[in-house]
Amino acid sequence: MPVPAAPGRLPVLGHTVSMLRRRQLFTALLRNHGDVVRIDLGTMRTYFVTNPRLVHELLVTKGSSFRKGALFDRFQPIFGNxxxxxNGEFHQRQRRMVQPAFHRRRIAHYVDTMARAAADWTAGWRPGQVRVLEEDTQALAVTIVGEALFSTELGRHAVDEVRRSLFTVLKQGMVRALSPSFVEKLPLPGxxxxxxxxxxxxxxxxDVVRRWREDGVxxxxxxxxxxTAQDQDTGAGMxxxxxxxxxxxxxxxxxxxxALALAWAFHELARHPEVERRVHAEVDEVLGGRTPTFADVGDLVYLKRVANEVLRxxxxxxxxxxxxxxxxxxxAALPAGAEVIFSPHALHHDPVSFEDPYRFDPDRWTPERAGRIPKGAFVPFGAGARQCVGNLFAQTEIVVALATVAARWRLVPVPGKPVRVKxxxxxxxxxxxxxxxPRN
Incomplete structure (x- = not known):
């Protein structure tokens, strides 16, 4: 339970592991106990930052004073370096080498892949057919990223393997990262x-990497x-x-x-007919029946607001x-080696930053209203030097896929089948x- 903050001390929450199962409520309520709250997670002492201004300091203005935390240490044996x-200079070097892959010119090229994959996804739909949407959007996201990564015939086999295995890695990897280390050694099915x-x-x-090196094209x-990337200082590649x-x-x-953003976007469009109507009107006006291009993305203004609201x-x-x-x-004075936590979910649902935060409202992203959102309050891709390198790719993919589908189809919830959340x-x-x- 909360401990009142004495002079020079932080509020402390102890015995919180069971409370963490109520994740959303727990992280949202922490803001009531201060801007930085000490939490004891078993034997690990952590500091939970609830104030968006301080999150901005954590990620941006004082970002060089931090590295990835304990959760990412658990992921490193799984996903490598x-x-x-x-972290550190190695991370900076790698980011410089990877960044050109997501230059706007490259993104423009990938838009063709995004639109084609979304069109192929819906090509086999039949009027009245019931879709398991989270499975569809997972498959679509794998196809888009996989084809952007690998363009050869062998690459298509890689995409098939990614489609087969990636979500097992994602879900079981998070379970493993949040479990005591001995659990991963147990002979469990997961x-x-x-x-x-x-x-x-x-x-x-x-195998794909080895064959590419042999081919060299x-x-x-x-x-x-x-x-083909080379370090700007040494000329060395990866x-x-x-x-x-x-x-x-x-x-x-x-x-x-x-994958998650697309599934929840169609869910929210179905729940908000006026938002869906505005999306359809914009898509019809901008595309006129065409497949979207990179140039169209800038004109799909309302659809980008919808995407931002889903990401929020x-x-x-x-x-x-x-x-x-x-x-x-x-x-708060944090010692060296302190584990620091922040919750994008809690930040995105803070009523101080977002009026009526649990209401789906794309118009909160109009320039006037968005300009009032505090720094650090909206961090779907992080911020600062460690912001997700593929953030523009992801935002473009969401808009292009939504536009491609919305041009021809509506998705309507099946009555009596509420969506469960895991x-x-x-x-x-x-x-x-x-x-x-079908829209027509």
Whole structure:
């Protein structure tokens, strides 16, 4: 329970592990106990930052004083030393080498893949057909990221393996990261499925990398950028192992966020007919029946607001950092080596930053209203030097996929089949059954 803050002390919450099962409520209520709240998670002392201004300091203005935290330490043996888990000068070097893969010129090229994949997804739909939407959007996100990564015939086999294994890795990986270390050594079905999925993905990614090196042709895909990248100081490229780690990072980061955002977007459009009507009107006006291009994305203004609102309402549950040196955040003096937590979900639903935060309201992203949102209050892709390198790719993918589908179809919830939610790293819909209805 909360301990009143004495002079020079932080409020402390103890015995909180059972409360964490009520994740949303727990993290949302922490703001009532201060800007920085000490939490004892078993034997690990952590500091939970609830104030968006201090989160901005944590990620941006004082970002160099932090590295990835304990949660990412648990992921490192799984995903290697990619951008999501690496730190320090090595992370900075890798980011400089990976960043060109997500230049706006490259994104414009990938839009064709996004639109084609979304069109292929709906090509086989029949009027009145019931779709399991979370499965559909997961498959679509894997196809888009996989085809952007791998353009060869062997690459298509890699995409098939990613489609088969990635969500086992994502879900079981989070379970493993949040469990005591001894659990991963137990002969449990989830552990076996996870280890087998990781081994299969590792083998096929390294095989694609090896064959690319033998061929040596730049095919314009993400893998080509990774394999031809050179460090600006030394001229050295990435090893096969490092390319594998970055591919895994891009797959994990590029699939989960967009798959969830697309599923929840169609859910919210169905719940808000006026929002859906405005989306259809804009798509009809901008596209006129055409397949969307990169140039169209800038004109789909309302659809981008819808995407932002979905990213606000359905972000990851929490992220962690660790102090490299003693750091002051507000009135809190954090020692070196302190584990620091912040919750994008709690920040995105803070009524101080967002009026009526549990209401789906795309118009909160008009320039006038969005300009009043405090720094640090909206962090779907993080911020600062460690902001997700593929954030523009993901935002573009959401808009292009929504526009492609909305041009021809509506998705209507199946009566009497409420959507269940399963939390791992974020809110996963389970049993999101929706009926495909042609717009014409």
């Amino acid at each position: 990619g951008l999501a888990t690496s 552990n076996r499925a996870f280890d087998e999925a990781v081994a299969r993905m590792r083998a096929i990614v390294l 730049d095919r314009g895909d993400l893998l080509s950028v990774l394999l 090893s096969d192992e490092q390319v594998h780690d970055e591919v895994m990072t891009l797959l994990v980061g590029g699939v989960e966020t967009t 309402m359905y972000p990851v549950w929490f992220l962690m950092r660790r102090t490299l040196t003693p750091v002051e955040l507000g009135d 939390f791992t790293s974020a809110a996963y819909p389970s049993g999101m059954l929706m009926t495909a209805v």
